[in-house]
Amino acid sequence: MNWTNMLEIILNNTILYATPLVLAALGGVLSERSGIVNIALEGFMIIGAFAAAVVAIFAGETLGVGRMAPWFGLLAAFVLGVVFAVPHAVATIHFRADQVVSGVALNFLAAGFAIFMVKNLFEGAAQTTTVQFPFEKYSIPWLSDIPIIGNGIFFAYPTSYLAVVLVLIVYFLLFRTPFGLRIRALGEHPHAADSVGIRVYLYRYMAVLLAGGLAGLGGAGMSIAVTSNFQHNTIAGHGFMALAAMIFGKWHPVGAMWAALFFGFATALAASGQVIGLTNYVPAEFLIMLPYLLTILALAGVVGRAHAPSALGRPYVKGQR
């Protein structure tokens, strides 16, 4: 294939793969900046993927809203993501549960619940039917006429554009508003925040619930854009990759985005490698694991350690250091 095509598709796949990770990682950033560890991203993504697929199917087939269907799905994913974040929030904030334990529990809960519901909604089937109206790629006028990056970058799913917008929003929220200042203070020194009368619990709740919603959107990005259905393995480790992106991106929304794009780029690169027949020289398995190798190498190259919010993972108890 000629190299412009190649470049286009690599860029395009980079974005395709990165989008769900970016959305979920944003959730991670919010939650962990407020001091609550969030390895439940995987679970929230599962729930989001589930909700989006089911609602998109229902809206498309029963309500007959046609092309609007995926948007309903997206909304549902956010809402159910928030709902599922509630137990995590209650357990870790109110009942001081170990935040990792609670996260692990939620991953189980989400997986179990989602499949359980699918089996009930689709007479016993382990996966939903195919989403008849999934998201379609949109190309941005003018921009998409630019050679290479036009088709590479400005021809993507709405979820990708949404992700970019949300990166900016979360960035402003965290670094330009009082809300963000308070959230970040909680992640660093909750006692300080408390001593100036910030409602520690309230703000942590908001952060964790929003995180659930964002990760939910990430899941939706898989089921109604990429796979067009939901089944037990629609989300297979993506939540953990998002977690990695968040850390790689140093708990910063923009950083997380670049990290996710990096994973996506490596994945797309590996795919192209196989297709152009590198497998005659390199075993397929090595191309398949390339992204993970590159990540480690990249991290080894990065100067300056990422350091987590100081109070991350420690439950907040008044009057105790």
Next chain:
Amino acid sequence: MAAVVEMLGITKRFPGIVANDNIHLVVEKGEIHALLGENGAGKSTLMNILFGLYQPDEGKIRVHGKDVKITDPNVANRLGIGMVHQHFMLVQPFTVTENIILGSEVTNGPLLDLAKAEKKVAELSKRYGLDVDPKARVEDISVGMQQRVEILKTLYRGAEILIFDEPTAVLTPQEITELMQIMRNLVKEGKSIIFITHKLKEIMAICDRVTVIRRGKYIDTVSVKETDPDKLANMMVGRHVQFAVEKEAATPGSSVLELRNVEANGNRGVKALNGITLEVRAGEIVGIAGVEGNGQKELIEVITGLRKTTSGTIVINNQEITNRTPREIAESGIGHIPEDRHKRGLVLDYSIGENMVLNTYYKSPFSKSGILQFDKIFSHARRLIKIFDVRTPSEYTPARALSGGNQQKAIIAREVDRDPDLLIAAQPTRGLDVGAIEFIHKKLVEQRDNGKAVLLLSLELDEIMSLSDRIAVIYEGRIVGVVKPEEVTEHDLGLMMSGATTDKGREEAAT
């Protein structure tokens, strides 16, 4: 004058102990009221109650004559009560301004307006003579400036009644004089101040009245004019306290520690030590005097192996230990009371007993062929707790649960008990009450008299003066002079510390 704060019959119980037992505290408008008591006496607790962080089990609180329930810091803020906490409540990666406005932010629509906020902060700091850089990150500024930020936080919230919990424990002498001036300005502005300190001369210097508590019980409230340090010490400890350190003249022996032109970089890569040359001999206490941030920290770190030197040699007992590992150096006969007890000195989640063997755990009798001997470890701990009077429920209590004062005693016990040839003591009495200080000073002198070398680092000039046999003054990573305490006044020392003697040289270098 009307009472602005009345705390009447306050009782607060914690699991296993009564921190406050029917305590009274009445503060009048425009006064600086000292709260005095041993470590663990209940001062911080009482103040945390006034600030709404703890709820009293009994007793009532009146502010401006009205009964109030201070359920949380918001209420306290609304009542015009502000607190400068003993352990700073500052968000390290935030800027000064961000820390000050946190919780009552300056906004422009939905967004933060940091520019406007910085102006406000600048105004405030001018008005009260609290010099801060609004844009600086807290993690980059000196402890003194951090404290000024804490004060600004309360003023920014319009506090009329300010609580200072041991502000001076962490300050340099210069900073202390500045703080005193600030406090005077504040009362001029009509504020009232509650001032916790263990340093009686500070109380004598600026307080109007002082309330003394002991072991959680109210002792008395007296006017400073009608009392003196000895009376206060007596009231607080319940016995006579010896302030002046009694010691015979030193009989220095062979050289124990020797540094030759040692250079090293600080955390930010800039040169922190440039050519330190210093000797400490057996049977003497050498004090390092200097303004904070002139290389004291780095000096100790290179000696103990926690920081690499870039050039120069360090010799202990005639054996070179430059850039050896901390363990090798410790084995060669160094004991180290670290400056930051929480960061370096203790594993807060380990029991006191386990902490007492933090650097000997691998040696007999505490470890036999790789196996820990807990009976030995804890009996050892019991012994030290007894000798050094560490106030702890038991040797199994986690270090975290101890009063900072007692945490400090535990560390000192551990290091002194190892009976090292060279004992490095950094800020050994910071935050301790007079009783504890007296005791620790005795221990250091004992070490010396047993023919051991002691390297004392303290920001308290009078501690340096009273303990040291020789004083080495450090300035900009160099020893700019070694003097005998009886031959200098605090004033001369202060001048040397501020680099006065080398001003000219610096100007030349600058041009």
Next chain:
Amino acid sequence: GCGGAAKDKPAPGAGPDQKPKIKVAMVTDVGGVNDNSFNQAAWEGMKRLGADLKLQEKKEYTYVESKKKEDYVPNLNSFVKDKWDLTWGIGFLMAQDLAKVAAENPNAKMAIIDSNLDGKIPPNVTAVTFKEEEGSFLMGVIAGLMTKSNQVGFVGGVKFPLIEKFENGFKAGVYAVNPNATVKVAYAGAFDKADQGKILASTMYQGGADVIFHAAGATGDGVFTEAKSRGKGFWVIGVDRDQSSLAPDNTLSSMIKRVDTAIYTVSKDLANGIWNGGKQVELGLQEDGVGYAPTTSKNTPANVIAKVDEFKKQLTDGKIKAPKTAEEFEQFKATFKK
């Protein structure tokens, strides 16, 4: 049970007038019974048997899902130990485990799909395998004839012998009808990564391929969504069952494996007293064990289908042999002539 292989009496309860009775169970692999693939097909076969013999679900025919690899043995045993007449293991993944259980319980009758147990088939086991290479060959023929760009693609799940049968059969089919067409091959490294499937597919399509055949389970779903979102002219060929519903306007055909037929016939035979234990039953085009989906005619012109049937005949007559491995494919290229 009562040993003795071939001449087994009809199972208890079978009288002259009434239908023969039998208790048959199947153990799915980790895909679960509704995997839209061969576990599901297997269960359809069971249901057909149940309807036919008026068997009662759960009591006389049933299934159990395996969640993990470790579940296979206990799941198989759960039926063997309550003396069910026949226990199916669905999928090559449980080959070793089924052999083990069969050996421990020589009186229990068992059968497995997709494995010949490395040729060492115990007397109480029937091993059903399919000639995927033959079905894939036909898919190759379709792809080879339908491609306009002379570039076609193959997306595999994980690279191992079973999937390589698909790959090489397919390549041979393409070669047979269109020697100068190139086949791009890529493996996702997983059967459950639809996003990988989509990325591989889009890379292939973008690179000029216009037909893609997948043998990658759920990873293949990504191939369908990619074809669908690209619209007309980007073709995909499904696997195992008729997958055209996933992208009706882009699906040329599906290489179907009649797992259901296999389950149905072998079980029904046993009910009627026919049991060929210890043997490998290999189902190819001949036996209708593999073939192309009925919906093929939707997007594939009749002349192409005719060509496919022609090759089908040659394969069944043994005139040509579809290759299973890379080596066999090389030989095929060497020997095959128009």
Next chain:
Amino acid sequence: MDSRFNRILIPLIAILMGLLVGAVMMMSIGYNPIAGYSALFGGIFGSAYNIGETLRSVTPLVFTGLAVAFAFRTGLFNIGVEGQFIIGQLTAAYIGAAWSLPPVVHALAAVVFAMITGGLWAAIAGYLKARLHIHEVITTIMLNYIALNTSNFLIRAYFHGQQENTPPIRPSASLDMPILSQMFDNARLHWGILISVLLAAAVYWLLFRTTKGYELRAVGFNSHAAEYAGMNVSRNIVTSMAVSGALAGAGGAVETLGVYGYFGIQGGFSGVGFDGIAVALIGGNHPFGVLLSALLFGGLSYGSSSMQRLEGIPTEIIRVVIALIILFVASSALVQWMIGKFRRKGQEVGRS
């Protein structure tokens, strides 16, 4: 004493609450919880065979649980157990098939080498953290995929028997326990169970009784203080990752040598490593706690398939139940609060 009492009571209550919610879910879709749970417990304890298989399914969880718990105790989060387990499986399969040694020795050699390779694999993440300060959570996640694909490649290219599997291990390398298996009606019981218990004891001893354990935990709690005390922080980080990985590797080895007798190309992760995280955390990251939580976790998931087989109840319900149990155990504050309320009620009743 009260706290010790709670340490028993809280998990019990958590389990009950979890099962309760599960029952509600069953009823909500028209299944009979009594029947469901009797099927579940029948599936766990119902027969000698089931008991045996339950124990078998618990065994790998003990290893992975120990691996995660050990890392946690030393301040590290090892999400890489999954991959280290795979490395162990591969190593054991290779040594078991390729070498020829006298019986017991052969099996032991395979386990030991699996521990070494698993340990080295994990040590990579340890080294990257110690030297380059790369967060172990990222590296271990990445190393999982790398392990999976490396193993798949090695098997496909150099080491496959029939089809996608490695050649079977030699009898001399097997960890089977024929006698015990017989007793449990051919359940796949093997020496690995014993090994897992021994390792649990060993981990306890290493962590809480030895000088090394004191160091490892100190570094985990406060690396600055550890450095001050003359401990080599970097080396300790690498060591604890290596030990953690060795435990996982041992798990992989016994799974290969005791259960399957071969290893194969994998389409994905088995999840046993991730389950190990849950097991470790339910077990309070204490070796003996891990033993118990592995029993709970393994038992429930194993029994769930009988629930599906006999009553047609989706096994996901059990996933949910397990999730809730973890959640309730974690939120011990909640449970304590409930116990408290309950007690107070009791007292009031007593008074009146």
